[in-house]
Amino acid sequence: MKMNLASRTTRITPSPTLQLSATVKSLVAQGQRIFDFTAGEPSFDSPDEAKQAAVTAIQSGFTKYTAVTGIDELKDAIIEKFQHDQGLAYSRSQIVVSCGAKHSLFNLAMALFETGDEVIIPTPYWVSYPEQILVADATPVFLPTSEARNYAIDLSALKNTITKQTKAIIINSPCNPTGSMYSRETLQGIATLAMQHNLLVISDEIYEHIIYDDHQHCSIATVHPDMPQHTVIVNGASKTYSMTGWRIGYAAGPEAILKAMGNIQSQSTSNPTSIAQKAAVGAMQGGTQFIEHMVHELDIRRRAIVEGFNQIPGIHCPMPAGAFYAFPNIADLLGRQFQGKVLSTPFDLANFFLHEAKVACIPGEPFGTQAHLRFSYTGPLPVIEEGLHQLTQAIAQLD
Numbered sequence: 300m301k302m303n304l305a306s307r308t309t310r311i312t313p314s315p316t317l318q319l320s321a322t323v324k325s326l327v328a329q330g331q332r333i334f335d336f337t338a339g340e341p342s343f344d345s346p347d348e349a350k351q352a353a354v355t356a357i358q359s360g361f362t363k364y365t366a367v368t369g370i371d372e373l374k375d376a377i378i379e380k381f382q383h384d385q386g387l388a389y390s391r392s393q394i395v396v397s398c399g400a401k402h403s404l405f406n407l408a409m410a411l412f413e414t415g416d417e418v419i420i421p422t423p424y425w426v427s428y429p430e431q432i433l434v435a436d437a438t439p440v441f442l443p444t445s446e447a448r449n450y451a452i453d454l455s456a457l458k459n460t461i462t463k464q465t466k467a468i469i470i471n472s473p474c475n476p477t478g479s480m481y482s483r484e485t486l487q488g489i490a491t492l493a494m495q496h497n498l499l500v501i502s503d504e505i506y507e508h509i510i511y512d513d514h515q516h517c518s519i520a521t522v523h524p525d526m527p528q529h530t531v532i533v534n535g536a537s538k539t540y541s542m543t544g545w546r547i548g549y550a551a552g553p554e555a556i557l558k559a560m561g562n563i564q565s566q567s568t569s570n571p572t573s574i575a576q577k578a579a580v581g582a583m584q585g586g587t588q589f590i591e592h593m594v595h596e597l598d599i600r601r602r603a604i605v606e607g608f609n610q611i612p613g614i615h616c617p618m619p620a621g622a623f624y625a626f627p628n629i630a631d632l633l634g635r636q637f638q639g640k641v642l643s644t645p646f647d648l649a650n651f652f653l654h655e656a657k658v659a660c661i662p663g664e665p666f667g668t669q670a671h672l673r674f675s676y677t678g679p680l681p682v683i684e685e686g687l688h689q690l691t692q693a694i695a696q697l698d
């Protein structure tokens with residue numbers, strides 16, 4: 300029997316963020332007190348409307364297979380959301396509901412990419428984009444952005460990165476891990492290039508509702524009447540409604556692409572869980588109060604963590620516009636030593652913080668940066684404050 304694994308398994312690495320979260324959980328299970336900043340999820344409970352809808356679904360026997368790409372009721376709630384929030388008109392055949400936005404993106408990669416295709420990803424990026432492209436046998440092409448320019452895309456650099464093989468560009472605003480958002484002008488520039496070169500824009504809008512101050516979310520699909528034909532929007536219930544475990548994500552875009560994604564889903568997972576679909580309908584119909592409360596609380600935590608970081612010598616941290624991650628620059632700490640061992644990379648520093656400060660965060664490497672760490676600030680304020688104190692003390696021990 301031939302047991303050698305398919306080559307695609309050697310091209311990808313398991314999700315480092317999920318791995319780190321697992322390490323933290325096991326340290327906690329061993330009785331250690333860890334200040335955990337790794338989680339890519341809000342700490343809030345899911346909305347009552349979602350829970351109630353799920354209970355009703357279970358009790359009424361809504362526990363069987365559904366249509367592969369989602370129940371009409373949920374598709375209609377999603378269509379209504381696009382119409383209401385963005386003025387975008389989609390029909391049911393342009394929507395596929397999947398087991399989380401990660402699954403939507405995976406279906407999309409499977410439906411669209413193959414050997415020889417290039418997909419542009421601005422750095423820093425969410426960890427799964429390059430890996431999913433590699434699974435699809437295509438090539439991720441990285442477009443560096445800089446902290447100094449607030450991680451905005453340099454349009455002339457984007458233009459120079461486009462080749463005959465380029466098939467798509469992935470954008471993520473607000474961004475995990477930087478928390479930055481693209482301006483309408485930047486989106487218009489990206490859209491112009493996408494239309495000129497006949498590219499698809501994959502717009503991951505999962506943090507659409509988690510934005511602060513007077514920032515406004517803008518979907519690239521709205522910046523030109525032709526852009527809906529060049530865009531697949533990916534979104535979901537995980538972040539907006541603190542429903543990560545329910546696994547409901549969705550994609551909307553050109554019918555031919557969505558049909559292919561639905562076909563792939565029909566031969567892999569089939570429908571997302573019937574109960575979770577009903578819960579998502581409940582959440583989406585539950586009004587905006589839940590989101591407003593969550594964003595208000597997250598805003599307090601955002602300010603606390605960013606202001607705290609900016610008081611620690613060797614760290615500086617821009618104020619994120621959206622999502623729930625602080626992305627401090629720790630370049631000045633690299634090269635310093637702890638007990639004779641040089642901390643040369645974000646990974647070394649994150650390890651030092653975990654073991655000496657009992658603070659868990661995600662090093663920058665899997666996001667494509669050698670100068671940052673990612674801290675999720677979804678935990679309670681006292682944990683943030685104590686974590687910052689621990690970090691300050693640990694850093695004071697560095698030579």
Ligand SMILES: Cc1ncc(COP(=O)(O)O)c(C=O)c1O
Pocket residue numbers: 339398399400401402425471474475503505534535536537543547548
């Ligand atoms: C940028 C981004 N896109 C997609 C996802 C996936 O979300 P879901 O839980 O819906 O699969 C995440 C989750 O961390 C994310 O940060």
